[in-house]
Amino acid sequence: MPNKRHEKPLDTTTFLRIRKWYLLALAGIALTIIIAQVLIQTHLNTQLNDSRVINVAGRQRxxxxxxVKEILLLEEATTQEHSKKLRSEIQQTLSVWKASHEGLQKGNLEMNLPTEEDVEIHSLFLNLSAHHEAMVNSTEAILSQEKSASDFGEQKGILLKNERDFLRLMDNIVNKYDQRSNAKVQNLKRKEYLLLAFSLLILLLEMFFIFRPLSVQIRRTISNLMRTREESDHKAVKIETLLNEKEKSLQELQELNFVIDNAALFASARKDGSIVFISKKFLSLLNIKTEHLNKPLSELLTTDEGQQQYLKEVLKSNRKNSIRNEEIQVTSNTGEPLWLDISIIPMHQASKxxxxxxxxxxxxxxxxxEQKVEQLTQQNFEERMLQKKIQASQIVEGQEEERKRIAKDIHDGIGQMLTALRFNIESIDLKNSEKAAEKISYLKALTADLIKGVRTATFNLTPPELSDHGIFPALHKMTIELSKLTGKTILFENKxxxxxxxxxxxxxxxxxxTQEAVNNAIKYAQANYILVSINFNDGVLSIVxxxxxxxxxxxxxxxVPKNTSEGGMGLFFMKERISYINGRLFINSDLGKGTRITINYKTDKSTALHGEE
Structure with a gap:
């Protein structure tokens, strides 16, 4: 019988032993976990109550x-509406304050406050109640009377007097709540330590009486199995490794072949130019069928005979070790021209x-x-040149019109007055003194008009102030002169x-x-009031x-500007002049409301010279 007992299967004896000890160990650990969870849940419920109590107690302060602050604000209220609003807020604060004070002592389900059973805290609340009641009574007394009542100040004083003691005693109560909560936490920590020690003891016993003997037995069993199966397993691993490597290599070759065949323009040729391999993508691009691959590579790449001859020469000449890169135009079977960037790489086989x-x-x-860009560039250049020619012809035409206008002004104005002056001088009869005096008087007026016309003509040509003193004095002089000559109100503002x-x-x-803009306002806009303003900020000269x-x-x-007698080219020349000096011109006009023209010229501050005032 003893021999039969010792001859039980290994798995049966091992299972029975493990089951017995594991059940005992798991029962002990489960008991420890259950006790710990009960203690933790009980403490958490208590802690939630303590947290709520501490929160409400802190809120009481x-x-x-x-x-007190709302009572003081009520005293300073200036309007009936403000006073009414403050009284409502005080009443709401007082209601919450009283309910919280009562709930902290006797409990309140709505506020989740438990009934207080601590004698020491009840004693502290007993000392606090007198001050709380005094503050409540003072507040209710203030709410029941008007602001102008005689005892408002007295009730306020009672409230302020008891507030300090209330806050001090309430701090003691909050501290007491905190001490009690900390004591509960410390108590739970001690219990947790005991349970942890118990759990560690169970694990230690398992280690020495279960895991250690079992590990020795399992190791001995595994050692026997490994000795018997080591050789076969080693061979199986080698075979599996070789199979995996072979399968992986085959897959990589298939993937590489697919990429080369379908994603690249790739071909190889023998020494005589015949095809060894050509990718599917290359065949698709050239529109070649597989049955036509018996032709030389140069004939497959293009249908043009001249291109075929050139490709033959290129492929024959590239028999050295260097790599040749070329961009070649070919013609596909459909007659479509193609451009290929070809890299020709020489290869050496084992057969030399x-x-x-x-x-x-x-x-x-x-x-x-690239061809489209070249065409657009050429077209753009030709358009710019044509535009420049048109602008040049318009400028020359405008200059010619300006000369005609000056000649017309001199001929029609100064010339006519000089002719009239000559005729009147020749017609003076000194014998008739009365008529001679009239003609002399007329000659004086005519001479004044003549001088005025000469001054206008010369001023419009080149003002000396511009070269001598600069743009500011020149524009100032221009506004003064034009105002005198035209009778218009032309003002100058220099900022x-x-x-x-x-x-x-x-x-x-x-x-x-600026002169053109003012003259346009006088001649065409028929303006009676013109203002020229100058400003210079941050290197920008602005004239409005x-x-x-x-x-x-x-x-x-x-x-498109038209060169007419109405001055259609004026705005064009204004834009051209400002563009020539890299300035900017802004024109804003409303029919019947006037026009504003703004000239902006940006210059480097270092290049702007400070002239004489």
Whole structure:
């Protein structure tokens, strides 16, 4: 019988032993976990109650301070509506304060406050109740009477007097709540430590009486099994490794072949130019069928004979060790021109016979885009040159019109007056003194008009102030002279503290544009009031010309300028002059409301010269 007992299967004896000890160990650990959970849940419920009590107790201090603050605000209220609102807030604060005070002692389900059973805390509340009751009574007394009542100040004093003691005693109660909560936590920690020690003891016993003997037995059993199966397992691992490597290599080759065949323009050729391999993508691009692969590579790449001959020469000449790159245009079977970026790579085989590897990129779209860019660039250049020619002809035409206008002004104005002056001088009869005196008087007026016309003509040509003193004095002189000559109200406003000189070319063009704007306001807009304003900030010279004329439709600014007697080229020349000096011109006009023209010229502050005032 003893021999039969010792001959029981190994798995049976091991299972029975493990089951017995594991059940005991798991029962002990489960008991420890259950006890720990009961203690933790009980403490958490108590802690939630303590947290709520501490929160409400702490809030009592804030509510007392809020109550006193609202009483003080009620005393300073200036309107009946404000007083009524404050009384409502005080009543609400007082209600919450009283309910919280009562709930902290006797419990309150709505506030989740338990009934207080601590004798020491009840004693503290007993000392606090007198001050609380006094503050409640004072508040209710204040709420029951008007602000102007005689005892408002007395009740306020009672409230302030008891507030300090209330806050002090309430601090003691909160501290007591905190001490009690900490004591509960410490008690729970001690219990947790005991349970942890018990659990560790169970684990230690398991380690020495269960795991250690079992580990020795299992190790002995595994050692026996490993000795018997080590050789077969080792061979199986080797075979499996070889199979995996073979399968992986095969998969990599298949993937590489698929990429080369379907994603790259790839071909290889023998020494005589015959095809060894060509990718599917290459065949699709050239529109070639597989049955036509018996032709030389040069004939497959293009149908053009001249291109075929060139490719043959290129492929034959590239028999050295260097790699050759070329961009070649070919013609597919459909007659479509293609551009290929070809890399020809020489290869050496084991038989010492040379072959070539060809890698291509389809650059047809890039070449087409380059041609389009060249065409657009050429077209843009021709358009710019045509525009420059048109502008030049318009400028020359405008200059010619300006000369005609000056000649007309001299002929029609000064010339006519000189002719009239001559005729009147010749017609003076000194014998008739009365008529001679009248003619002399008329000659004086005519001479004054003649002088005025000469001054106007010379002033419009080149003012000396511009070159001598700069743009600011020149514009000031222009407004004065034009105001005298035309009888219009033309004002000048200089917002710059000192006279600043700019480049002579810029000053000339700015002066001419401003002069043109003022003359347009006088001649075409029929303005009676014109204001020329100058400002210079952050290196930007700004000139604004405002008038109260009849205005014009600004849509004509986008039309092609016409050189007519109405001055259609004036705005065009203004824009050209300002653009020439890299300035900016803004024109805003409303029909019947007037026009504003703004000239902005940006210059480096270091290049702006400070001239004489």
């Amino acid at each position: 804030a509510l007392s301070q809020k109550l 016979q040379q072959s070539i590897l060809i890698l291509c990129s389809d650059i047809t779209e890039r070449k087409q885009n 710059v503290e000192e006279n600043i000189r700019f480049d002579s070319l810029a000053e000339t063009n700015i002066y001419r544009v 010309i405002d008038d109260d004329g009849k205005g014009f439709d600004t849509s004509i600014l986008n039309e």
